[in-house]
Amino acid sequence: MTRKKVTLAYIANDSERKASYRKRKKGLLKKVSELSTLCGIDACAIVCSQYDAAPEVWPSPLGAQAVLSRFRKLSDMDQSRKMDNQETFTRNRIKKTEEQLRRLRKENNCRELEAFMFRCIAGEASIDEFNMPDPAEMNFVINQTLGDINARMAAMEADRRRRQAAPLPLLVAPAPAEEDVAPRTEEESMEGFPWNLVQSPGGGGEAVDGGGLGWDDGMVLPYPYIFNHSSM
Amino acid sequence: MTRKKVTLAYIANDSERKASYRKRKKGLLKKVSELSTLCGIDACAIVCSQYDAAPEVWPSPLGAQAVLSRFRKLSDMDQSRKMDNQETFTRNRIKKTEEQLRRLRKENNCRELEAFMFRCIAGEASIDEFNMPDPAEMNFVINQTLGDINARMAAMEADRRRRQAAPLPLLVAPAPAEEDVAPRTEEESMEGFPWNLVQSPGGGGEAVDGGGLGWDDGMVLPYPYIFNHSSM
């Protein structure tokens, strides 16, 4: 009777789209409830659409808030807790891949947060009471970004001095004083420009800190830097 | 090969449940993303389980918060806006059933909120920064509850006076002075005791206020009443 395979794209036809919406929303809510029942876990789904007056939510506004609450709590704990060193070696090894996945996810979140903050600075987005991202995460992203900018500026400054000191570097220039500017390494500080801001600060060592975004509390900026809103 | 129909109940077997969890979680997230893409709407899903270290969330923590933000905003708007009387008659009629459904949903939410608050009072639950229900909703439920209690107490008081005034009511007693206590009606105030607290306050008239929980800002309590925590 019908033969259309699912084309994963916005359905142009209005009534067709709405029909699909009704059916799939129903199916989705059913799936959430099944997952929750069968596996005994907390889950919620929220659908905001122009088709319904009120947002569709499962299991209920209060139930959803409970899940959200747990979600935020876990997020926070996740950031402050330290890896439990008393875990057995075997168990740790089993958890390794899980950790890896988590780290990857965090990196993605970090990238998204970064983009969001830039959109805020550019006036294309704004923060309100409810969409406010985790302050610690923002702090981390900001520090990463500033640190990277500073490193790059320092590198440029060093380069400038180098050129002044050796106006005609026809031969290979001697290694300049890099100790006072300390970009991680030449490749690291410039590679992937301009958006390599969320790279692991440690560089080589896969530090098993197990939590947070890898933010080191002792981290300091080379020198103060001020974001100039109007310049963007 | 297989022929098991879905049994909608908690899966007892551990590994079986976990396997099902992985598969269904994947399927669920796919469904959300499909719904969102195909119909161009905002949706999010959050799954908190003991199987994953971090909560599983689609589309991303920030994306989910955006939907949540919209969800809360819509909830709030929903409560304060008034029905648009300029809608065409036909369109209104089409919307009627939708409204009915919404009201039913609200009633359910109200019941759940009520139960939640009682659990709070009983010390079986508590409110924190993130699971805090909408203050206006709480206010409404509390006022409903208190109003109902007061009405019932007033009815009992009237009954007591009636008995004192007519110690031997062998014949039908004359109507007592009910004007000063004003329970809605005799049936309404006692019917469904003890949990008819969320009934529509208007009683007969299906007021098309279209928004909120039906809370009337002019609502006043017959007299002050104090919740005694230790008595519960």
Place this chain on the structure above:
DNA sequence: ACGACTATGATTAGGGG
């Protein structure tokens, strides 16, 4: 425990009232 596979039940696109 995980990924791949497959038969089968579940979901849904398209069509008609």
Place this chain on the structure above:
DNA sequence: CCCCCTAATCATAGTCG
């Protein structure tokens, strides 16, 4: 627009490596 039907695609329970 909504409900119902059917055919077709999709999801997943059970199984194996």
